Amino acid sequence: MLRLRTCVLDHLISSPATSPVSSLHRLVSAAALAVSPNPSFAVEEYLVSTCGLTRSQALKASAKLSHLKSPANPDAVLALLAGLGLSTTDIAALVARDPLLLCAQVEKTLAPNVAGLTGLGLSRSEVARLASIGPERFRSRSIVSKLHYYLPLFGSSEYLLRALKRNFYLLSADLDDVVKPNVAYLQECGLGACDIAKLCSRQPWIVTANLERVQAMVECAENIGVPRASGMFRHALHAVAFLSEDKIAARVNYLKNTFSWTDAEVGMAVSKAPTVLARSKESLQRRSEFLISEVGLEPVYIAQRSEIIGHNLEGRLRPRYYAVKFLKENGLLKRDPNYSTVFKISEKAFRKKFIFPHKEAAPHLTEDYDAACKGDVPTNFRFT
Template identity: 30%
Template sequence: MIGSGLGLGLRLLNRRFGSETGFQIRIILSVYDLPLSDFYCTPSIISNLSFSCFSSVASPAKSSDSNPFIVDYLVEAFGLSKTQALAASKLRMGMKDSKKPESVVHFLRQLGFSEAHVRGAVRVSPQILFSKIEKTLKPKLKLFQEIGLTGSDLGRFISKNAGLLTVSLDRRLIPCMEVLKKMFTIYGGHRSLILVLQRCKWVLTSDPEARLLPNISLLESHGIVGSQLSALFRRQPTLFLMRESALRDQLRRVVEMGVSADSRMFVHALHTISCMSPETLRGKFELFQGFGFSEEECMTMFEKMPVLFRCSEVKLKFGIEFFMNVIGFEKMVLVQRPMCLMYSIEKRVIPRYRVIEILKSKRLLKKVPIFLHVVELPEKKFVDRFISRFKDDLEELLVAYKGAVLDSSEEDEST
């Protein structure tokens, strides 16, 4: 998976080079014209490049191999470390003044970048200071402006993702952006596209023909299309950057969990499976089994509500104990209605339980409701039915309900 690849890669580089690995990775990949997404997804890329190559590129430059003027300029004007400045200056040995980088800074300021945005962008990717404005920076930034990133919003985004300005415009940025625009034009719009880029900028750095398009086709072949596809992209963009074989393995795991591709839960099951290792999922099953649930019952719950298994073990344990030990639910109720465990116990379940207990103690209910139905009621209906109409006891009921005055537009709360 992408996360494991990144972790392994960073551990190896940390072991070899120390604390400047983030900058060194960018330098190495730019020298060898390698997309960073491939580094993320394929830890073996490290073994394909000799450590002598890493040393020559990423090790701190000797003073004879650097430009002292540029080093001092980068350190004093932008707060780069000496190691970063030395490495960046190696590629600018002949530069004797700061006219070029200052023109870039001026250009960025004209676009609405603050001083903090400019400094942040340079720290992330010093090489942008030496880029050609008209040929390189302007057309790349225009791509982001076209999807609604302008002014300070653009500055904020680039200050964290300046490495995108060093990616090939024609081979990477434009083809990838076209794929994303097509996906989000109908479902989600530019706002959703921006959220995806903020979460996973590397979606713009790999060859779309190699990863993005094949993975989209594979997901569509499993019934994940339209709004489901775009929603999955927003929630788990790294799925779309996996090797196709790795994505097939994730899909296989979903099917093995008993979720049919025809089920509307299939996409949610895939999201859940991709978020955790088999060992972590097994741990969630074992937690339920500790309360007497069988393997088959756990599988049924996963099939009905796969998102439940993304909850923390603390939340799951608290919910199971409250519903079974305090309220007295049989475990089969939770098997059939696992959504109950998704609700906030502190903010939803316990307050409603207190209200019902008060009404029962005062004999104000003609018929005691099934608590499962009470929990599932939208907020407005619960308040109207069990609080507002009891005028004489309104204050006590509201106190029991934590004094919350609920807006009628609020719907089910699941966190």
């Protein structure tokens, strides 16, 4: 019987389903008909030989499955997971994480969930990702209604799946008592649907926190000099989310000392680019040394254009500085560059303005700049 069951599952797993719903029903029916109740069913052996768990994983998981007397329901669950396109390795990981998934009712819960999720526009592979992220919630009947609310909020299934990977509590939080009041409050603060979607994609915990905590975050954002009406308000919320006032004060003080800013200058810098508060001390120190000591920018200049600090140091700031420095030293620039513009413009615009016009005078400039963008900054850009 074990051999028959294994052969059926191997066939199911190796044969991709062509229709997300009808094929799943065929897979479930095939798995259910292939076996009959077995009073001597050994759960631990089943987990190893059929589900692919290690012996230690199976021993731990079997403690939650001692009531199982037949492989019929587990086989149907495995068939459904295989029908979603999950590999044997993926399925083993799911079962090890949530052994009770094997006890979920396929016809009453899992199959309707799959049908409901695909009906919301999720692809079969996205449903599989959802199951992999949180099998505990995948076997809950509320998952379809939760995604029915979250999909418009996040704007796309991709954004939602990314957020769920960071905070799967989104699917267990109470919508009416927790999530919706938080979203309504953020809307009252002037955030539009797009702003809330972007904020939640990076900080999904915001909508599952208690309302008082969200209100405290808004107050912190305003206290660092970013009013609700500002276009930077969303970024300010992201920066101060779940930070205490003491920690925010400590980070502001570190910025002030690292960039040699006055109280007014650090206030200006944070209000213009609040995400600098979220950067590590090492990251800030390296940028300070580069911008002040190497590029030669004045602290007040940086404070007035603090978005510079948010750019990638090795992949953007250094390569562009060295390219412009090369052009300047070789008389290829008519006037001194505005480094705020140099660092801020898009990559396409930078190449059009500073690289392409000098191909003849500096034939190796493109090659050297490309190398610098990959982290291999030449000692001196070659001129001839």
